[in-house]
Amino acid sequence: MIHVLYVDDDPSLLDLTREFLETRNEHFTIDTVRRPHEALSVVESGEYDAVVSDYQMPEMDGLELLDAVRNDLGSAIPFVVFTGKGREDVAMEALNLGADRYLQKGGDPSSQYGMLARCIEQEVDYYRTQQRLQEREENLRIILESIGEAVIATDADGTITRLNGVAEELTGWDRTTATGEPLNEVFTVYDHESGAPVEDPAGTVLSTGAAVSFADETLLVDRDGNERHVAESGTPMEDEHGNVVGVVVVFRDVTEKYRKQRRQERQQETLIDLAHDEDVIAGNLPAALRTITTRAAETLDVQRAGVWLLDDDRTELRCEVLYDRSTGEYSSGLTVDADECPAYFDALENNRSVDAADVFADPRTSELEGYAEEHGVASLLDSTVRSGGTTVGVVCLEHVGDPRTWRDDEVRFGAEVADQVLHALSNRERREREREFAREKRFLAATVDALDDPFCGLDRDGTVVRWNERFEAVTGYESEAIAGRSLAACFEGGDAARVDAAIARAVEGRERVTVRADLVAKDGETRPYEFSGVPVETDEGIVGVAAVGRSLDGARGSE
Structure with missing residues (x-):
């Protein structure tokens, strides 16, 4: 079991993180605190295997908590800073204070919490391994061969005394040849960014008597010149008197993890840029699709990226844009017919993504053989564009060269790119609806103002909310006086009551109404009018009444 303490002042994140981690790993038990x-206090009890902490908290930030755990409590418990703050200076300070990992919140929840879970597992495993090495030195050989990490042990001079099989594999040195060699001759590491040699971990531990660790950016160069990213640490071995008698260097190959992290950083950057792209937001579809295909092709390092949309009959896919990185050119107009590729269309209908490592061998894509041969396509990653659960198109990423197996994060990225295409399509439709609404509104306003009869729009309570110029002329009131005035206020006595009753029937009974009454103008003059009203209905129900008055030429009447 792994007993983890999670510290965050946001209660919603506490519950979300606990639920995700415990669901992802049945061996996790997560306790949470906000302060x-x-x-x-609870860390001091010693019952936890790891601490995960937010950075920005009211009474004490995550780095101050880390410093207190390391220095005040003297605890080396794995400590992961898990925060939405992405500043490099915060990350560096966290590592300098002894944080085991620094992870940034944000992006795909499954990805970020999956990474956090793996981080906790790795750091707790490493910590426990170190404890076992210190407490059971006499069984070192058995421990070295049983763990899955590379281990090299040296004497007090930094000369290698033993190494396990994983260390042999990662360094390219067999144990017979390596034993007796200086550590830095076998374990040759460089800083990934600068290329400068990293200080010999054995020398550092022997000179300081303290453990050291290095970030994942460390590059290990094996005996044959091959490079891989490693996470490493050096720990002193002490005799019964507390004297340092050697060093244990533990390291693990994190090359794929490092590469995946960098891939996901690029993917996340692309998705954020697309989400904020002006053409995507405005629904400017041609420009938006060019941006989307360009960024997708660059991010996943594929030669071609295209967006294809289904026609109204759902029998044909038409290429709206196809970007070719080798030429930098865009094209469109290609089509794929459902009758010719039924299995492919069926795969698009029933799958979020079609990740074909081999276009010709995969039954979902083998019908595209002619297209693939013509363009040299070996692998396809097709992500469907879905609206309300219905496939409306596909983002097609085409890899040229040897067959390529698509990684999980790449498949997720393709699906998220397809979501950006949907956003662009939805925004285009929204923009067109807004334009149509604006046209209709202008037409209606012009029509109303062109009427020779007084017109007014009423809310459910009979208050005038819209009127034409003729209404102002008949009542004698200016717009400031009309706004917020009830129609019944333009009548007196029983006429006002009949007008109110007619409005109520239109609203409640959803019926057309007609009422004859004497309209009282601002100057006190009365004029007989017949007002006809119809209820105005929207998706939300009856929202008011539209009324038009007709002069009765001096004839008085009643409803």
Whole structure:
């Protein structure tokens, strides 16, 4: 079991993180606290295997909590800073204070919490391994061969005394040849960014008597010159008197993890840029699709990226844009017919993504053989564009060259790119609806103002909310006086009551009404009118009444 303490002042994140981690790994037990001072008290009890902490908290930030755990409590418990703050200076300070990992919140929840879970597992495993090495030195050989990480042990001079099989594999040195060699001769590491040699971990531990660790950016160069990213640490071995008698260097190959992290960073950057792209937001479809295909092709390092949309009959896919990285050109107009490729169309209908490592061998894409041969396509990653659960198109990423197996994060990225296409389509439709609505509104306003009869629009309570110029002329009131005035206020006595009753029937009974009454103008003059009203209905129900008055030429009447 792995007993983890999670510290965050946001209660919603506490519950979400606990639920995700415990669901993802049945060996996890997650306790949560909101106050850092409370966290210090429970950490001191020694019942936890790891601490995960937010950075920005009211009474004490995550780095202050880390410093207190390391220095005040003297605890080396794995400590992961898990925060929405992405500043490099915060990350560096966290690592300098002894944080085991620094992870940034945001992006795909499954990806970020999956990474957090793996981080906790790795750091707890490493920590426990170190404890076992210190507590059971006499069984070192058995431990070295049983763990899945590379381990090299040296004497007090930094000369290698033993190494396990994983260390042999990662360094390219067999144990017979490596034993007796200086550590830095076998374990040759460089800083990934600068290319400068990293200080010999054995020398550092022997000179300081303290453990050291290095970030995942460390590059290990094996005996044959091959490079891989490793996470490493050096720990002193002490005799019964507390004297340092050697060093244990533990390291693991994190090359794929490092590459995946960098891939996901690029993917996340692309998705954020697309989400904020002006053409995507405005629904400017041609420009938006060019941007989307260009960024997708660059991010996944494929030669061609296209967006294809289904026609109204759902029998044909038409290429709206196809970007070719090798030429930098865009094209469109190609089509794929459902009758010729039924299995492919069926795959698009029933799958979020079609990740074909081999276009010709995969039954979902083999019908595209002619297209693939013509363009040299070996692998396809097709992500469907779905609206309300219905496939409306597909984002097609085409890899040229040897067959390519698509990684999980790449498949997720393709699906998220397809979502950006849907956003662009939806925004285009919204923009067109807004334009049509604006045209209709202008037409209606012109029609109303062109009427020779007085017109007014009423809300459910009979208050005038819209009127034409003729209404102002008949009542004698200016717009400031009309706004917020009830129609019944333009009548007196029984006439006003009949007008109110007619409006109520239109609203409640959903019926057309007609009422004859004497309209009282601002100057006190009365004029007989017949007002006809119809209820105005929207998706939300009856919202008011539209009324038009007709002069009765001096004839008085009643409803």
